[in-house]
Amino acid sequence: STVEYWGQSYEQESSGSGSGIIIGENENELLLVTNNHVVEGDNATVKVTFSDESTAEATIKGADSNADLAVLAIKKKDLTDETKKNIKIATLGDSTKTKVGDMSIAIGNALGYGQSVTVGYISAKDRKVSMEDSTMTLLQTDAAINPGNSGGALINASGEVIGINSVKYASDDVEGMGYAIPISSIKDVLDTLMNKQTRQKVSGDKASFLGISGVDVTYSISKAYGYPQGILLQNVQQDSPADKAGLVKNDIITGFDGDSISSFSDLKEKMQYYASGEKVTIDYYHMENGEYKLKSAEVTLWT
DSSP: OEEEEESSBOOOOOTTEEEEEEEEEOSSEEEEEEOHHHHTTOOSEEEEEBTTSOEEEEEEEEEETTTTEEEEEEEGGGSOHHHHHHOOOOOBOOGGGOOTTOEEEEEEOGGGSSOEEEEEEEEEEEEEEEOSSOEEEEEEEOSOOOTTOTTOEEEOTTSOEEEEEOGGGOOTTOSSOEEEEEGGGSHHHHHHHHTSOOOOOOOGGGBOBOOEEEEEEOHHHHHHHOOOSEEEEEEEOTTSHHHHTTOOTTOEEEEETTEEOOSHHHHHHHHTTOBTTOEEEEEEEEEETTEEEEEEEEEEOBO
């Protein structure tokens, strides 16, 4: 996949293209945020092209599928001095102070053609939008947000980021109704993801497993039956890491090493970065006295 990042940068047209925002840095890394669905399923790295046409590979540092967010990291040593001068960390605003009628500007990689800018107004705040797998409370704008804009910045007239655009919630049946994740509602998630250890995929001989089988508790099933959204365990292999950590049949896994888990594919993708012998905290719901209660357990992974 390729991702375009706001901060005087752009991306050439390519399959799997999206947008994103430079949101921070640490001693060794430049940090970027995009929608999780833009990079979901990628093989560890995402190609980024900057305004001076230099490219760098970003590693998926952390992701939260429920919030539809992913934080990526680029090693600073991989950036040219020119690129470092041309890019800038975005200023995050306070989306709670946004009012209906305020100007909004969407910046991104619309249709994969490169940097685009569309202008409009905030049409609604706190708009609850439902999808098959989730419901989110979003900002609504009439600034055009097209495929490729996902993960890009929605900014106010002061140049502050007030939202992260998401085409995932758009409808083909209407025009002038774009959506963005309010920045103030996700600051805690961003802080958590930005402070995670950056990982690389482990080699096959170090691959780990939990020893479980199960089915996804999707958003629709969760809403219909009141179960937590995650992985409902149908079997826990005897003497497996999950068994030794105390997980049992009918428990529902919802978190892995601080990241939310909403499906088996989420779990499999994350476990590609954890080697046999590592200790990981798993969040799960366990049935007690007729209701599910949230618990956590430390699991030692092995091959």
